[in-house]
Amino acid sequence: MSRVLAVAPVLPGPAHPQEEIADVVAPLLAPAGPRRELARRLHTASGVRTRHLALPLADYAHLAGFGAANARFARAGTDLAEQACHEALAAAGLGPEDVDLLLFTTVTGVGAPSIDATLVGRLGLRPDVRRMPSFGLGCAGGAAGLAHLHEYLVGHPDQVALLVSVELCSLTFQRDDPSTANLVSSGLFGDGATAVVVAGDDVAAPAGRPVPEVVGTRSRIYAGTAEHLGWDVRDTGFAIVLSAELPSLLGAHLAGDVKDLLATHGLELGDVGTWVVHAGGPKIVDAVRDALGLEEAALARTRATLAAQGNLSSSSVLHVLAATLDDGAPPPGGWAVLMAFGPGVSTELVLLRGRDDA
Structure with a gap:
């Protein structure tokens, strides 16, 4: 690990x-x-x-x-x-x-x-x-x-x-x-x-506080979706490509991708107590909530990060992770799924488990 x-x-x-x-x-x-x-x-x-x-x-x-x-x-x-x-x-x-x-x-x-x-x-x-x-x-x-x-x-x-x-x-x-x-x-x-x-695993962890371990990962790219998200590179720089269909596209695939990751480790959606979700925008967060059947409270850190900072692209989910760890989640033995979405269109998933080496 x-x-x-x-x-x-x-x-x-x-x-x-x-x-x-x-x-x-x-x-x-x-x-x-x-x-x-x-x-x-x-x-x-x-x-x-x-x-x-x-x-x-x-x-x-x-x-x-x-x-x-x-x-x-x-x-x-x-x-x-x-x-x-x-x-x-x-x-x-x-x-x-x-x-x-x-x-x-x-x-x-x-x-x-x-x-x-x-x-x-x-x-x-x-x-x-x-x-x-x-x-x-x-x-x-x-x-x-x-x-x-x-x-x-x-x-x-x-x-x-x-x-x-x-x-x-x-x-x-x-x-x-x-x-x-x-x-x-x-x-x-x-x-x-x-x-x-x-x-x-052989490197000593900081004393006095829990650290999560990475248990597994999953990448998924959805064929034929390149036109939904990315850059149009122009003489003036990077012009965004952002489709209104992106939330529904993610919503159609996300549950299956998360379940596949969890099943590899003998887990189900109900075993996950912490969700670390990219603050992509209100409709993206809504799509994650609805696809996975989450309570709104599970996305509180994501919503707060979005409100205070906006979408920070690749840094966004890492800022949400920092807020999650500051709150003491996941607890020792508890499971967390970290997720973010990018051009391709693609989904990146990371399975974490709380671990206390103190």
Whole structure:
């Protein structure tokens, strides 16, 4: 098995009320009139109350072109990643020299070398650390990253891995694009990062607090659904592809996927006491609730994360995981399922069990 020793979610700058963001962003997307008013209505209906943004609000009016946005991603994203890694390693009681594998995931900026390479020097990681940068998994990247680290650590039980997610979604909003998908995303997505320390069974856990272990994972991609979610890569950057059919598509498949994962371990839906669900938006959360027959209380942390931060793409489910662990869930011996959804369309599932090594 592998164990999640620490999760460190970080957010840039102050929290901006949704109305304040709409006042600045809506005029950049659509001319005065019905589409701008639609943008404001969509912001209000997003389930988001506040968001943290990588740049001061006033800077978005002057951000022109993909190159400028991507340069800001590299600078701000590296700073956030460094902060998250320091906090996660400190919480795990480990130093940078202890890290054997670094997996970096994002879908909101590109670079070669990527942010993980810069982190090696900034954090003082060993020069022989293994790196695995990932782009394209979208909102599923955090869950998929956790799954990949687990699979590696099962074969390397004496090693430590670091998962780093950085998503600066505000830098992808498309100027002068009044499409409904762009208006929706401009009101839904926020900026943030997360670092997660995962270790093999032979690595000592921090004293005095429980840590969950990863027991199993499952990936599923749905054929013929690529047009429902992803990027349309333009000269101006990443324009979102976001279908209104996405919630119903997930709802049609999710229960079967979760049941298949659980059955592999002799479990049923009723055995799971904790649900760690990607804060993808109100309709996505509703689809998960209805597909799995969950009580609304099971999704309280997801709803709260969405309201306070917006959808943080790959970092979203990791922020929900941090809130879950802070609440003491899952308890020792208790089961949890972590899930996130991304382009493909794809679902990533991780089965966790509470474990107390104190």
